[in-house]
Amino acid sequence: METIRLNIIDRTGTEHQVEAPTGMNMNLMEVCKSVELPVEGTCGGMALCASCQVYIETKNFPLSRNDAEQALLDEAWYVEDNSRLGCQIQITAELDGLTVRLAPVDEAIDIDEW
Amino acid sequence: MIQTDIIIIGAGPVGLFTVFEAGLLKLRCHLIDALPQAGGQCAEIYPKKPIYDIPAYPEILAGDLVDNLLKQIEPFNPGFTLGEPAVDIKETDDNQFIVTTKQGTQHQAPVVAIAGGLGVFVPRKPPIPELKKFEDKGVAYIIKDPEKYRDQRVVISGGGDSALDWAIYLADGIASEVTLVHRSESFRAHPDSVQKVIDQSTLGNIKLITNAEVKQLHGEKNLKGVEVCQKDGFGSLIETDHWLPLFGLTPKLGPIANWGLDIEKNAIKVNNALDYATNREGIYAIGDVNTYPGKLKLILCGFHEATVMVQSAFKRIYPDKKNVLKYTTVNGVKGFE
Numbered sequence: 001m002e003t004i005r006l007n008i009i010d011r012t013g014t015e016h017q018v019e020a021p022t023g024m025n026m027n028l029m030e031v032c033k034s035v036e037l038p039v040e041g042t043c044g045g046m047a048l049c050a051s052c053q054v055y056i057e058t059k060n061f062p063l064s065r066n067d068a069e070q071a072l073l074d075e076a077w078y079v080e081d082n083s084r085l086g087c088q089i090q091i092t093a094e095l096d097g098l099t100v101r102l103a104p105v106d107e108a109i110d111i112d113e114w
Numbered sequence: 115m116i117q118t119d120i121i122i123i124g125a126g127p128v129g130l131f132t133v134f135e136a137g138l139l140k141l142r143c144h145l146i147d148a149l150p151q152a153g154g155q156c157a158e159i160y161p162k163k164p165i166y167d168i169p170a171y172p173e174i175l176a177g178d179l180v181d182n183l184l185k186q187i188e189p190f191n192p193g194f195t196l197g198e199p200a201v202d203i204k205e206t207d208d209n210q211f212i213v214t215t216k217q218g219t220q221h222q223a224p225v226v227a228i229a230g231g232l233g234v235f236v237p238r239k240p241p242i243p244e245l246k247k248f249e250d251k252g253v254a255y256i257i258k259d260p261e262k263y264r265d266q267r268v269v270i271s272g273g274g275d276s277a278l279d280w281a282i283y284l285a286d287g288i289a290s291e292v293t294l295v296h297r298s299e300s301f302r303a304h305p306d307s308v309q310k311v312i313d314q315s316t317l318g319n320i321k322l323i324t325n326a327e328v329k330q331l332h333g334e335k336n337l338k339g340v341e342v343c344q345k346d347g348f349g350s351l352i353e354t355d356h357w358l359p360l361f362g363l364t365p366k367l368g369p370i371a372n373w374g375l376d377i378e379k380n381a382i383k384v385n386n387a388l389d390y391a392t393n394r395e396g397i398y399a400i401g402d403v404n405t406y407p408g409k410l411k412l413i414l415c416g417f418h419e420a421t422v423m424v425q426s427a428f429k430r431i432y433p434d435k436k437n438v439l440k441y442t443t444v445n446g447v448k449g450f451e
Contacts, residue, residue, distance in 0.1 A: 042232060042365060044411075048159055049364065074298035075273050075361055077241050107239045108364045 004096035009057070010037055011102050020091045028054065028100065029086035039102065045087035050076035052086035053103035061098065078103045116193060118144040120427055121213050121223040123200045123370070126154020128401030128416030129229035130183040136424045137190030139437060142450065144221055145192055146213065148199035148234040153180035155231055158363065167414060179413075189449025195219050199234045201369040203397075211396060225396055225427040228382060229416070230403040232365035240271070240359045244331050252337025253357050260288055266355040267291040269340050271328050277360040278303040282310050285319045293321040293352060295328055295342055328357065373397075381405035389426030390419050396430060398423045 001023030008016045020031045029052035032039035043049040047068040053076060056063060063081075065073065069088045073079050083103065089095070120136050122129045125147035133143040151157055153176075156165075161177030168174055174182075198215035203226065205211055213221045237255035239245065245253060257263075257280055268289045270281045273296040285292040294311060301308045315322040323342060330341035332351065340357050343349045367380050375392045376383040382399035384390045386406035390398050400423050401416035409415075428437050 043155075043159060046160055046163060051364075071273075071298075071300060071302040074296070074300070075302060077238075077361075104241075106364055107241065108236045108366055 002093060004091065004093060006031065006095065007057075007097075007099040008032060008037060008054075009099065009101040011104065015099075020095075022091055022093050024091070026091045027087050028052070028089040028091065031091060032086060032102070037102065038105075039086065040105070041087060043087075047072050047085055047088055050085065051105065053078065053083055054086050054089075054100040055080055055103060056082045056084055057099040057101050058097070077106060115212075116144055116195070116219070116221040118142050118193060118221065118223045119431055120144075120225045120227055120424070121146065121211065121221050122192075122227045122229055123147075123213065124154060124229035124231055124401070124403070125149075125152040125194065125196065126229060126231050126401065127156055127179060127183055127413050128231075128420055129154070129227070130180070130187055131417050132227055132229060132400065132420040132424065133187040133190050133192045134183075135421045136427065137187065137449065138440065138442070138447070139424055139428045141424065141428060141431065143190070143192045144195065144223070146195045146198065146200045146215060146219075146221065148197070150197040152184060152194065152196065153177070155365075156180050158235060165413070167412065169414060189447055191450050195221065199368065203373050205396075209396065224431050225398070227420075227423060227427070228370060228392075228397065228399040228403055229401045229420070230367075230370060230399075232402060233367040233370070233380075234365065235363035236366050236368075238361045238364050240328075240361060242328065242331065248331050248333060248337045248357075251335060252333065252355060253331070253359070255359060257358065260284065263289045263356060265290045267293075267353065268356045268358060269293045269295060269328070269352055269354045270358045270360060271295045272360040272362070273298060273301040273303060274360070274362050275303045275307060276362065277358075278307040278311050280358065280360060281320055282307065282314060285314055291321070291354075292319070293323060293354070295323045295326055295340075297325065297327045297345075299324045328359070331357065367403075370403075375399070378405050381409075390423045391426065398427065 001021050003019050006018045018035050029041045040051040042051045069085045119141040120143045122132050122143050122145045125145040136143050156176035157180050163176050164173045198217045200213050201216045202214040210222050211226045270277050281294045314320040325345040326342050328340045329343045332339040339351050339353045341351050382404050384399050384404045390400050392399050400419040402411045
C-alpha cells in the first residue's frame with residue numbers, strides 16, 4: 001500500500017492537502033468524509049445522489065465516467081465538462097497530485113413547502 | 115387520535131424491524147413516514163440494488179429486504195401513516211407524546227422511536243433564476259393533485275422515473291399538452307417507461323426534447339413560458355401554464371432538528387451504552403439517524419439498536435412488570451388478534 005497526495009479545494013476556495021492510501025479500496029468521496037470535508041455522500045457511494053460531485057482541476061486528466069455516473073450527472077446540477085462523482089473515483093497511484101474542487105450542493109425545498 | 119405503545123418515525127428497514135421486536139414484548143407500534151410507501155431509502159432510492167451484509171443473506175435486493183420485513187411484522191399488525199412527515203411533538207402531563215404530521219394526523223404513545231434515517235426526502239430544486247417567484251404560480255416540485263393540470267399545458271423536466279411516469283400519466287387525457295425536457299438522450303428511468311415515452315412521442319402525445327434543459331422562466335405574476343436551451347446553444351421559448359422540475363429527492367433532517375434533542379453533525383446523540391435513549395426521556399433514536407462513539411451506519415447495526423431499545427421502552431411503559439427474554443424458536447411468534 002502506498003499513500004498518495006490530493007489537493008482538494010473546498011467550497012470557500014480553501015485548498016486542503018490530503019493524504020490517501022491506495023490499498024484500502026477507498027473512493028474520493030470517502031476520503032473527503034474521512035478528513036471531514038463538507039461532502040455528504042448521502043447514498044453511500046452508489047452514484048445515486050450527486051452530493052459528492054467534484055470538478056477535476058488537473059489538466060489532461062482522463063475523465064471517463066461510468067454509465068451510472070453519466071446517467072446521474074445528466075440530471076444533477078452545476079455539472080461541467082470536468083464533473084465527476086467522487087464516489088466513482090477509486091484511489092489509485094495514478095491519482096497522486098490530483099487537484100479537485102467540490103461542486104456546490106443542491107438546494108432542496110423546506111418541509112413547510114412540502 | 116391514533117393511540118399506540120410506540121410511535122415509530124420512519125418506516126425504513128430499522129423502523130419496520132422495531133415492530134417485530136416490540137411485538138414480541140406485546141407492544142403495539144404505529145409507523146409514520148413522509149414517503150408514500152414503507153421501506154425508506156431501500157424502497158425509494160435503491161430497491162433494485164443488492165445488499166451483501168445482512169446476516170444469513172449472501173445477497174438480497176433492497177426492495178426484497180423491505181418486502182420480507184413487511185411480511186415478518188405482519189402478525190403484529192402495525193398502523194401506518196404514510197406520505198405525511200412528522201413535524202411536531204408535544205408531551206402531555208401524564209408523560210405521553212403526541213406526534214403530529216404536516217397533514218395534521220395526530221398519534222399518541224408513551225414512547226417515540228425515531229428511525230428517521232437521513233431525514234425526510236424532499237424534492238431537489240433546480241438552480242434557476244426567479245424560481246422562487248413562480249413557486250405555486252406555475253412551478254411545482256411535487257404533483258399532489260393531477261386534476262390541477264386538466265386541460266393545461268405542462269412542461270416536465272427530468273430523466274428519472276418520477277418525471278417519465280408523470281409525463282405518461284398527464285399525457286393520457288389530462289393535460290392539453292405535455293412536453294418532456296431532458297438533458298441527455300438516455301434516461302435513468304425504468305426501460306418500460308422510457309419505451310412508453312418514446313411511443314407517446316411518436317404518436318404526438320408527448321413532445322420530447324432531449325439534450326436540452328430549461329434555463330429561464332418567463333411570466334409576470336404567473337408562469338407563462340420556459341426557455342429551453344439545447345446543448346448546441348440553440349434556445350427556444352415554450353409557452354406553458356406549468357413547469358414541473360422532477361429531479362428526484364434529497365434527504366433533510368427537517369423538523370426533528372427542532373424537537374429539543376441533542377444533535378451532532380446532523381444526527382441525534384443517544385446513549386449507546388444502555389438503550390439508545392435521547393436526552394428526552396421516552397424518545398429514542400435508532401438506525402442511521404443516531405450517533406454515538408463508534409457508530410456505524412449499517413442496517414444490521416440498526417436492527418440491533420431496535421432490539422435493545424424496545425426492552426427499555428417496555429420498562430418505561432410497564433415499570434412494574436418483569437420481562438424475560440424469550441426465544442422465538444421456543445415460543446414461536448404470537449401476533450396480535
